[in-house]
Each structure stands twice: as C-alpha cells, then as structure tokens.
Amino acid sequence: MKKKxxxxxxxxxxxxxxxxxxxxxLADGLGERDDLTPEERQKVERVIAPAVDFSKAExxxxxxxxxxxxxxxxxxQAFSYFSANLPEAAVxxxxxxxxxxxxxxxxxxxxxxxxxGLGPFYNARSCEACHRNDGRGHPxxxxxxxxxxxxxxxxxxxxxxxxxxxxxxxxxxxxxxxYGGQLQDKAIAGFAPEGRMQIRYEDEPFRxxxxxxxxxxxxxxxxxxxxYGPLEADATVSPRMAPAMIGLGLIEAIxxxxxxxxxxxxxxxGDGISGKLQRTRDLSGQPAIGRFGWKAExxxxxxxxxxxxxxDIGISTPILPANSGDCTALQPDCMAAPSGEQARLGPSExxxxxxxxxxxxxxxxxxxxxRKSGSPDVLAGKQAFYQSxxxxxxxxxxxxxxxxxxxxxxxxxxxxYSDFLLHDMGEGLADGQxxxxxxxxxxxxxxxxxxxxxxxxxxxxxxxxxxxxxxxxEAILWHGGEAAAAxxxxxxxxxxxxxxxxxFLESL
Numbered sequence: 001m002k003k004k005x006x007x008x009x010x011x012x013x014x015x016x017x018x019x020x021x022x023x024x025x026l027a028d029g030l031g032e033r034d035d036l037t038p039e040e041r042q043k044v045e046r047v048i049a050p051a052v053d054f055s056k057a058e059x060x061x062x063x064x065x066x067x068x069x070x071x072x073x074x075x076x077q078a079f080s081y082f083s084a085n086l087p088e089a090a091v092x093x094x095x096x097x098x099x100x101x102x103x104x105x106x107x108x109x110x111x112x113x114x115x116x117g118l119g120p121f122y123n124a125r126s127c128e129a130c131h132r133n134d135g136r137g138h139p140x141x142x143x144x145x146x147x148x149x150x151x152x153x154x155x156x157x158x159x160x161x162x163x164x165x166x167x168x169x170x171x172x173x174x175x176x177x178x179y180g181g182q183l184q185d186k187a188i189a190g191f192a193p194e195g196r197m198q199i200r201y202e203d204e205p206f207r208x209x210x211x212x213x214x215x216x217x218x219x220x221x222x223x224x225x226x227x228y229g230p231l232e233a234d235a236t237v238s239p240r241m242a243p244a245m246i247g248l249g250l251i252e253a254i255x256x257x258x259x260x261x262x263x264x265x266x267x268x269x270g271d272g273i274s275g276k277l278q279r280t281r282d283l284s285g286q287p288a289i290g291r292f293g294w295k296a297e298x299x300x301x302x303x304x305x306x307x308x309x310x311x312d313i314g315i316s317t318p319i320l321p322a323n324s325g326d327c328t329a330l331q332p333d334c335m336a337a338p339s340g341e342q343a344r345l346g347p348s349e350x351x352x353x354x355x356x357x358x359x360x361x362x363x364x365x366x367x368x369x370x371r372k373s374g375s376p377d378v379l380a381g382k383q384a385f386y387q388s389x390x391x392x393x394x395x396x397x398x399x400x401x402x403x404x405x406x407x408x409x410x411x412x413x414x415x416x417y418s419d420f421l422l423h424d425m426g427e428g429l430a431d432g433q434x435x436x437x438x439x440x441x442x443x444x445x446x447x448x449x450x451x452x453x454x455x456x457x458x459x460x461x462x463x464x465x466x467x468x469x470x471x472x473x474e475a476i477l478w479h480g481g482e483a484a485a486a487x488x489x490x491x492x493x494x495x496x497x498x499x500x501x502x503x504f505l506e507s508l
Contacts, residue, residue, distance in 0.1 A: 117339060309358075
C-alpha cells in the first residue's frame with residue numbers, strides 16, 4: 001500500500017474555504033456547532049450549500065473525502081488504502097490493524113493461543129471474510145456462500161416496560177431466547193450449526209412510463225434446519241449484508257449537531273421526508289446518536305467492531321467479554337465449550353490492543369477520488385439526482401468537526417451523500433424488525449461514496465441491505481415510503497436522463 005504524495009493534497013479546509021466565492025449562506029442544514037467561530041460557520045454554510053450550477057464540477061468535488069481521499073489506482077484494492085493524510089508514524093498501526101482484520105481465527109484450545117476462541121457458532125472466521133477487499137458482501141449466489149450475509153434475529157417489545165427500555169435506549173430490541181441476536185450457520189468441529197438461511201426469489205416486473213420493463217427480484221427469507229427447535233413465535237428474521245468499510249472515520253467525525261439539524265421527525269417542512277435520529281448508547285453507557293449499521297444501531301466504530309467480533313466470529317473483546325459469543329443459556333453445549341481466553345495475554349479472547357488496532361484500521365480506510373466528476377453526462381446525471389429529490393436523504397456534503405482528536409479526520413469537506421438518519425422505505429423493503437427507534441420499515445440512509453467501484457472491488461454488484469438489487473437501477477426502483485416520490489421522478493425521466501443519473505452514481 002504505497003502512499004502517493006501529491007502537491008497540495010493536504011490542503012487545510014480553512015484555506016479551501018477562503019478560496020471559495022464570498023456570499024450569503026445558501027444552506028440551513030448546519031447545526032449550532034460550538035467547534036466553529038462565527039466566521040468559520042459562515043464559510044462552512046457556504047461550502048455545504050446545495051449545488052445550483054450543474055455546468056461544471058464544484059470546487060474540490062473530486063476529492064470526496066477531503067485531504068483523506070485516496071488517489072491510488074481505482075482497481076480491486078481501491079478500498080484498502082489508508083487515508084492520504086495519515087501521518088507516517090501512524091501507518092504502522094494501520095498495517096497491524098489490517099493484519100488483524102484479515103486474521104483467521106481457530107477453535108480453542110489451539111497451539112496458536114493468540115488466535116483461538118472461534119465460535120462455537122459463527123458466521124465467518126475473519127473480518128475480511130465478510131468484507132472482501134474491504135468492500136460490500138453478497139447474498140448467497142452460485143455456491144451458496146452466505147459468509148457475508150446473515151439473518152438478524154429479534155422480536156418487538158411485548159409490554160410497556162420493554163417499550164420504555166427501547167425508548168430510553170437501554171436496549172435496541174430483544175433477541176430470540178434460544179438463538180440470540182443472529183443465526184450462525186457455521187460451527188466448530190463437534191458442533192452442528194444453529195441453522196441456515198433459506199432465500200426464495202420471485203420476479204417483480206417494473207414498467208417505466210416509456211414502456212421499458214425491468215425485472216426486480218423480491219426475496220423471501222426463512223431460518224431452517226434449526227438445531228434447538230423453532231424460533232419464538234414473534235421473532236423476526238432480517239437479512240444483513242456486509243457494507244463497504246471506507247470513510248468510517250469521517251462519518252464518525254461528523255458533528256452531532258449537523259445530524260440533529262437534518263432530522264425532521266414530524267416533517268415540519270412538509271417535504272414528505274421525516275428522517276429521524278437513531279438513539280443508542282456508547283460503550284460507556286452514555287446516550288449517543290447511532291450512525292453505523294443498517295439501522296444506525298451503533299454510535300462508534302469501536303462498538304460496531306466489537307459487536308462484529310462477538311456476533312459474527314464468536315470472539316470476545318474487553319468491552320464485550322462473552323467468550324461463548326452469541327450463545328444463550330438454552331444452548332448449554334455451546335456455553336460449556338472451551339474458551340480461547342489466555343490469562344497471560346489478558347482478559348477476553350481478543351485482548352488489547354486487538355480491538356483498538358482493528359478500530360484504527362477501520363477508521364482510516366480511505367475513500368477513493370471521484371472519476372469523471374466534470375464530464376457532461378455525469379454533470380447531467382448529478383442535476384437529475386438533485387431534481388429527482390434524491391438529495392433530500394442523500395445529503396451531499398458535510399464539514400467534519402474541528403474538535404475531533406484525530407487530525408487526519410478533523411475539519412474536512414466530505415461528500416458521503418447520506419444524512420445518516422432513519423427513513424421509512426416502504427413495505428417493499430420492510431423487514432418488520434424493530435431496532436431501537438427504527439421501525440420495521442425504517443433504514444439508515446447508506447453513504448454513496450465509492451458505490452461506483454462496487455463491481456471493481458467486489459467482483460459483482462449487489463445493493464441494499466440484502467443484496468436483492470443487482471444494479472444501481474434496481475436499487476433505485478426498490479425505493480418506497482418517503483423515497484417513493486424520488487423513485488417516481490426517476491422513473492419519469494427519459495431513458496438518457498436515467499442513464500446519466502446512473503453514470504453520476506458510478507462516478508462516486
């Protein structure tokens with residue numbers, strides 16, 4: 001992973017903003033941030049204002065992660081480079097985290113005592129197994145490999161006390177009493193897996209006003225071959241595909257106030273969009289805004305990483321020390337299996353500094369630079385993206401907080417194209433599963449940066465939370481609920497205009 005040094009790449013945002021045209025602020029999406037002076041606030045308001053001129057690219061638009069943007073060749077390793085402005089002294093930690101991210105865990109007891117503790121039930125043996133090349137996963141296709149997608153298990157609250165617990169963010173939901181929070185379809189030697197995911201697709205044609213037809217595939221999910229008997233009667237199963245890993249540190253660095261300013265739970269502005277914040281708790285137990293996960297259930301990269309270690313691999317960490325992974329008391333053989341914890345290495349199966357290094361690695365995976373951001377067809381597609389109303393949820397720009405400790409992430413102009421809020425996406429995408437304040441119809445707006453390199457990095461194209469969409473066009477056509485108007489606007493574009501909008505997305 002060579003680091004290219006380009007003159008002017010590490011330009012500070014203060015210099016960037018001072019080079020922009022002076023004028024009144026055009027945007028009203030900036031929160032009351034205490035990290036900015038009044039002058040800085042005015043400059044930031046101007047730079048994050050929505051685009052109005054689509055005849056040319058906006059200043060610095062191609063550098064969609066600010067000074068952290070990777071300008072490496074956009075090949076299969078495009079998501080695996082470190083932030084371009086990462087100090088040389090920190091690169092070693094990034095590479096250590098990279099090695100641990102790709103580490104293959106084995107069952108306990110083992111002679112490789114720093115690598116044992118897998119399972120007993122699990123979905124993958126490494127982080128890399130789900131996030132191949134640090135990209136997104138895929139549904140079971142061909143060889144039925146379900147490593148990068150699993151079923152989340154949960155039930156809704158049953159009484160006032162449980163509803164209050166969710167409202168207070170004491171819990172996100174209630175796992176199945178036997179199988180826990182997710183179905184593990186793999187097991188170590190001597191154990192049979194908990195069960196497996198079965199998917200059945202049915203064709204669902206979509207006809208454009210111009211007569212063109214696209215065949216969507218509607219999935220139906222079921223947990224089968226369940227080892228310990230049936231799920232609870234009111235349990236829900238929700239497929240979750242591994243997302244791409246890029247830009248996570250910059251998402252974490254967005255000021256809470258800016259997300260709060262975008263939330264409009266009651267749709268007071270009457271635009272039909274009522275995005276709301278996910279309320280959760282950080283690892284210290286303090287209330288926090290969720291911004292990671294398909295339903296924004298985690299507030300920090302560290303929490304997201306720790307839960308993935310525990311649920312996906314069955315590996316405990318100092319902050320989630322359950323050595324039996326996602327096992328429950330109704331799985332006594334799993335609870336009695338040997339642990340990989342070693343007293344001489346420290347508490348948990350992945351003792352310090354494993355989690356901190358994996359977190360550091362995840363925080364600094366760079367977003368690739370835009371391609372062809374100034375091409376006429378891409379600019380026309382960007383205009384169609386705006387005019388179709390996509391930016392109501394896919395917020396183009398933020399400026400990260402000046403209070404962030406990590407200098408590589410501080411005060412950067414970024415273009416994630418997401419508001420990181422929960423939105424009702426309609427019955428077509430509903431999973432029926434409550435997660436914190438997210439209802440069964442609601443999902444976090446996913447960031448779009450890097451989406452145009454999906455096939456290059458992952459070798460295939462699968463989109464949305466369960467990979468049902470095999471193209472960006474299919475993904476758009478599945479939008480419903482609050483996004484139905486945007487989908488309708490897209491469908492009513494001329495064929496060339498639709499193609500340009502897709503080219504815009506492919507340039508991200």
